[in-house]
Amino acid sequence: RKEVEQDPGPFNVPEGATVAFNCTYSNSASQSFFWYRQDCRKEPKLLMSVYSSGNEDGRFTAQLNRASQYISLLIRDSKLSDSATYLCVVTGGNQGGKLIFGQGTELSVKP
């Protein structure tokens, strides 16, 4: 079983749609949680951190459920520019600070 598992993609949605990504992680000692965005043939870039209390950044909302070891990302009013691969990432515990990535979920927003 992979340490971090994400919804299989791709997600194809029209502009303006709301889309949700789900992720589960296996190491209960994980301490930090993130969503990264990766554009085609580019490096991953931090989108947002994820906190137990939930956090929002504009159209993006991230949630963490430690008991279920579950992380989510909600994108509202999706834009063409949101098209990318979204990577669920965890770190901490006995992982020495390194980031453990999920396989990524590809999002394609169509006009």
Next chain:
Amino acid sequence: DTGVSQDPRHKITKRGQNVTFRCDPISEHNRLYWYRQTLGQGPEFLTYFQNEAQLEKSRLLSDRFSAERPKGSFSTLEIQRTEQGDSAMYLCASSLGDRPNYGYTFGSGTRLTVV
């Protein structure tokens, strides 16, 4: 440019040849990480350094792979006797300590193709 830089951006090599990649981290970052990413997968951890000390190596890092960070600044990743399965994007990242929330920056990567 104060970001993480990697060189070369692309490398095509014949099977069996050795290749070496370089990563220059953000100057004040003491941690440096190497990752490998294949198509359709997330980046997989290979190894990381704190200053010049290599603190962890993944089981993915076979004997053909070696990484160094001799002066705690730039790092090199060498692959000996390359195989077609080594074809991937090799990503380097750096951070200040273990503060991934805002200090973990990736380079643009080196895309390796083994023919």
